[in-house]
Amino acid sequence: MKNICVFGLGYIGLPTAAMFAHHGANVVGVDINQHAVDTINQGKIHIVEPGLEAIVKQAVGKGTLKASLTPVHSDAYLIAVPTPFKGDDHEPDLSYIQAVSKALAPLLEKGDVVILESTSPVGATEKMVEWLSKERSDLTFPKYHEPDNEADIFVAYCPERVLPGKVIEELISNDRIIGGMTKESTKKAQDVYRIFVKGDLLETNSRTAEMAKLTENASRDVSIAFANELSIISDKLDINVWDLIELANRHPRVNILQPGAGVGGHCIAVDPWFIVNQNPEEAKIIRSAREINDNKPNWVIGKINDQIEQLKSQGVEKPTVALLGLAFKPDIDDLRESPAVTIAKKMLENQSANIILVEPNIETLPKDLESGKLVSLVEAMEIADIIGILVAHDEFKKEPLKNSVAVIDAVGII
Template identity: 55%
Template sequence: MTQPSVAFVGLGYIGLPTSVTMANHGLTVTGVDINEDNVGRINRGEVTIVEPGLEELLKKAVDSGNLTATTLMPHADTYILAVPTPFKENHEGDLSYVFAAAESIAPLLVGDELIILESTSPPLSTKKMAEKILTLRPDLVADGSPNPDDKPVIHFAHCPERILPGQAMEELITNDRIIGGQTPEATRRATEIYATFCTGELLPTDDTTAEMAKLTENSFRDVNIAFANELSLIADNLGINVWELIELSNHHPRVNILQPGPGVGGHCIAVDPWFIVAADKENSNLIRTAREVNDGKPDWVISKVTHAVQHLEKPKVAVLGLAFKADIDDLRESPALNITKRLAVSLPETDVLAVEPNVESLPTSLGSMKNVRSADLHEALDEVDVVLLLVDHREFKALPATTLKGKTVIDTKGIWR
């Protein structure tokens, strides 16, 4: 049986690892991205993101000829979209990137193609994507729709990714996968694609349930993190060490409280719950409150730093970590990055030394600020009065306690408790 050709649209934190994995499992993959520089680097076998194990596997995929990257949309048997799906100011999903990809795909379709939306999306997004394509191509029809004129058929599915940055190359293969076709035939075809590389269970359902499942998984985590973050605020007011409190509580056989932090970031947990809230405002009170608790935690962190520097003549603060989680370079929806920006604005007389070992340079939003500069870890610790730990990178965990002597330490991750 001939393997279907795949066009993977979007070569970011999800698209590049997935394209590489598919190519190394025998599929012919064309990766499509609007960033010409990244496309060129990928075709040279150069990684564009930090992901353990990716560089060697990318070179293997490119050298085999199974993976090429381009800025031009090709024709393919299967299209997989992993483009951004941010939310708007009202927290409703922004599908503009999905629709832009659909507009590029539509002119190339001849019938019998499968189009899979992988991007984490609000409920009914796959349906809206299909409607967009079929509006542009009225000579085609979606599988399962009435077709008295015997038009060529297009198949649609939603198969959300479930990988953790930093562990993507393993989890792409081993994690269970939800396969949500709009019809049983779409589910069957999508299952064949993911079965080429997934050893986890492939779980069939419909597209809307698949969309909601991914949102539910991340909302569950968000609610539980909010409980830990709310506990941290209460414990601080009572003079209690919240990490000791949680450790003791977790000795109960049916209790497993997560760890607090400076907020919640990333492209999923900080975004996805809002899609559920937007879909049903009346019945999503707990999910909305959890989002508000986690979005409010940076305020508490900033108040701690403000208090720590208020009596210093020329205060300097080392901010340790800008990524949204440990040991990666991903800054999307990062509470650490947001806190650093807000500190620089609210404390203009304070020098902020940003330490992020996983990026080569500060993002533009920080680099343009006069009182913010990038610094090496030990350089920063030599200079500053206040140390604010926002991300528990391995480099920070390895610091001897003696390097912090005499400094005010605000540890939002509990690594120096």
């Protein structure tokens, strides 16, 4: 398994391509983004991931990693393109996988391995095989319901579960789920990952592997929704939810997560919808969890607005509200799908207060928050009448937050 082609050179595809190249394979990384291709071919990277640039630089220098707009024939093809959802029903958008199938089909030769890594609804791998076989009626492809059948092409679904910021380490050490369409496909896909993975390569079929990825993220989402629901109930009953959870967690078999301002990021806030969309009648808890977590920002906004109204009734004409934190989780600069950004955007529409924003991990505000003002924590503490703590950044824990003002602490720092 010497020649590998990786489609999609983003947060997942580029580190994966670099790892194969670093461990002796000849890798061509394919992307439709000319800037990404040019950057990588200069031995640089267009994304943020500690340790990645050095590996890319070395592999490009040695000639084992090359980025390109067009694929070449390889022994194995990995696909790590986006799979967002579209519309109110959160329907998974598989058009990126379909586009890759079209580009890849003409290159296929008997014995090649095709691995889908993009987070996908159950059945997506079979759909991909349909697209491939439509283009290549001269080849035989595996069938999910015939696990022992023999085909010209081997196809597997192998989800990714690395943590951004620790991708290089986790790519090697994490256990991986290897879901072949047939038993032989599983074995061939294991051979591919064995090039650099030290974790276990866990055998299953493609549908189970697809569902496993969605299950992991839905499980996190449901657990967080439980904590978020508890925080709303506790507030109504005048109970400190942080004390409550700490006490309940002293039970030897209870482990409740911490509530927050909602759920963000591009995985946990997205992937459970793939299950709900496909199983609208059955996925009751999973749907509720998504709705509870998506509604938490509105609840936080309501609490801040109550404080604004109270101060106004006490004669403060236009209270100043400092929102602390914009990232989707503590101590990172990633604002994607962040509930804190949702809160900030809606609060900026509120003309009855001055809104100032504190996010120590960014230099400038993104376009959709341009009307806001980014200030330091010290400045915010000097002028704020109300503080909304939205993210538990370390910086916010170090400073004693001014306690003479009204505080809405969505993350339990205080």
